[in-house]
Amino acid sequence: MMTLAATTALSLPVAANAQTIVETAVAAGNFTTLVAAVEAAGLVETLSGEGPFTVFAPTDEAFAALPEGTVEGLLADPEALAAILTYHVVPGAVMSGDLSDGMTATTVNGADITISIDGSTVMVNDATVTAADIEASNGVIHVIDSVILPPM
Numbered sequence: 001m002m003t004l005a006a007t008t009a010l011s012l013p014v015a016a017n018a019q020t021i022v023e024t025a026v027a028a029g030n031f032t033t034l035v036a037a038v039e040a041a042g043l044v045e046t047l048s049g050e051g052p053f054t055v056f057a058p059t060d061e062a063f064a065a066l067p068e069g070t071v072e073g074l075l076a077d078p079e080a081l082a083a084i085l086t087y088h089v090v091p092g093a094v095m096s097g098d099l100s101d102g103m104t105a106t107t108v109n110g111a112d113i114t115i116s117i118d119g120s121t122v123m124v125n126d127a128t129v130t131a132a133d134i135e136a137s138n139g140v141i142h143v144i145d146s147v148i149l150p151p152m
Contacts, residue, residue, distance in 0.1 A: 020048040021055055024136040033063035033071060040075045041082040051138035052093035056113070056124050058147045066147060083109055087150040093140045096122065096132040111150045124148060 022044055025031040034057055038044055047053060063071055074081040086109040094105070101117040113124050122129040127144035134141040 018137050020138050021051070021053060021136040021141060022048045024134065024141060025055075025057060028134075030059050030061075031057055033060045034058060037063075037071075037075065037081055037085055041078050041085050043082060043085060047089070047138075049138065052091075053108075053139035054090040054092060054094040055139065055141045056088045056090075056127065056129075056144045056148065057141045058088070058127070058144050059130075062127070062144065062146045083150060084147070087111060087113070087148060088144075093135075095140060096129075096142070107150075109150050113148065 019027060022035065022038060025035050025038075038047060047055070074084065087107050089108040090105045090113070091108060099115050099117065099122060101115070103115045104112045105115070106112050116123045122132070124142075124144055125148045127146040127148050129142050130145050131143035134143070
């Protein structure tokens with residue numbers, strides 16, 4: 001498992017990365033399900049907008065770990081999909097150095113997420129951050145290993 005210290009080399013200076021969060025996710029290649037979901041939910045324009053945004057981005061593997069049929073069901077329900085996706089987005093550019101153990105942040109969805117830090121392991125709710133501080137022109141991406149679901 002990568003730690004935040006091991007992932008800082010992945011940081012791209014904002015000036016060097018003129019790509020938006022969506023363009024950065026597409027270029028990375030391991031967020032095809034996330035990008036398809038963002039498109040299905042009608043959030044491409046928003047996440048390509050001025051921002052800044054912080055996106056806790058589940059990988060394709062994270063989506064594949066959901067129960068069978070979940071992704072397909074969500075893709076067919078743009079409203080539910082948007083609620084889940086906006087739970088992964090926090091207004092503002094929050095870098096890993098800005099995080100502290102036990103802090104909460106209100107997502108674009110309106111519900112809070114909780115950050116926990118144990119040594120070099122950083123978690124967002126029950127998801128582990130596997131790469132941090134991937135900068136885009138309109139914010140930052142932190143890669144997580146599972147899809148987080150908003151409270152019902």
